[in-house]
Amino acid sequence: MKRELIIAIDGPSGSGKSTLSRRLATALDYTNIDTGAMYRSVGLAAYRAGIDPGEDGALSALCAGLTIDFLRKDGEERVLLNGEDVSEAIRTPEMSLMASRVSANAAVRKAMLGLQRALGEQGGVILEGRDIGTVVFPGAEVKFFLKASPRERGRRRCQELREKGLDISLEQTIEEVERRDSADTNRLHAPLLRAEDAVVIDTTAMTIDQVLQRMLSVVAERRQQIGSTSVRKELES
Numbered sequence: 237m238k239r240e241l242i243i244a245i246d247g248p249s250g251s252g253k254s255t256l257s258r259r260l261a262t263a264l265d266y267t268n269i270d271t272g273a274m275y276r277s278v279g280l281a282a283y284r285a286g287i288d289p290g291e292d293g294a295l296s297a298l299c300a301g302l303t304i305d306f307l308r309k310d311g312e313e314r315v316l317l318n319g320e321d322v323s324e325a326i327r328t329p330e331m332s333l334m335a336s337r338v339s340a341n342a343a344v345r346k347a348m349l350g351l352q353r354a355l356g357e358q359g360g361v362i363l364e365g366r367d368i369g370t371v372v373f374p375g376a377e378v379k380f381f382l383k384a385s386p387r388e389r390g391r392r393r394c395q396e397l398r399e400k401g402l403d404i405s406l407e408q409t410i411e412e413v414e415r416r417d418s419a420d421t422n423r424l425h426a427p428l429l430r431a432e433d434a435v436v437i438d439t440t441a442m443t444i445d446q447v448l449q450r451m452l453s454v455v456a457e458r459r460q461q462i463g464s465t466s467v468r469k470e471l472e473s
């Protein structure tokens with residue numbers, strides 16, 4: 237049987253990646269892999285161990301000794317770091333920053349790349365992150381790059397944090413989102429970059445359902461293209 241697709245979703249924070257990849261995964265009955273959660277878990281482990289994101293050797297050893305697993309519990313995605321549920325602990329503003337800092341480290345990226353490829357290679361998956369369409373799965377059948385204005389991304393992030401009870405200002409959140417995106421975009425290893433063949437969707441003024449419909453139609457189109465190519469190949473052989 238033909239394997240199912242690999243779908244890559246990249247973009248800056250607050251562009252809608254997490255929400256859309258979950259919705260798309262449900263609609264297609266695919267597995268959703270939040271690669272940001274993996275970098276956040278490494279950030280949390282480094283923070284707890286007192287390792288500075290600049291310490292290459294210590295970070296490399298840390299990655300070699302940890303396990304990151306995804307689990308569905310009561311309809312929710314949970315992240316396990318060495319068996320411990322860290323789903324909430326990795327979502328604080330401090331861990332956003334820590335994740336961004338450890339993610340610039342080559343040894344950390346190498347370790348995560350191996351895990352992500354192992355998780356996705358069977359297909360039937362959506363991976364969301366910063367370098368999925370460019371580095372992790374450059375051959376992914378469908379690639380999306382989501383974007384939105386900095387103000388809108390800051391507004392979404394601020395709302396998310398306030399819902400968790402954090403007392404945070406909109407201006408401060410916009411500033412933090414912009415600072416983190418600039419670090420993710422300007423780093424040396426696997427920076428945030430749009431793949432040339434990615435479908436770009438500006439979600440600034442779109443509802444979640446509108447974006448989802450657009451993504452579903454791209455996936456349907458791509459499936460048709462792939463289907464007709466393989467039929468042609470079979471006829472030619």
Ligand code: DC
Nearest residue numbers: 271272273275335336339365366367
């Ligand atoms: O998507 P997120 O905000 O949870 O990601 C947290 C950080 O992890 C982000 O600032 C950059 C990094 N990251 C990355 O470098 N590559 C990925 N594929 C995913 C996330």
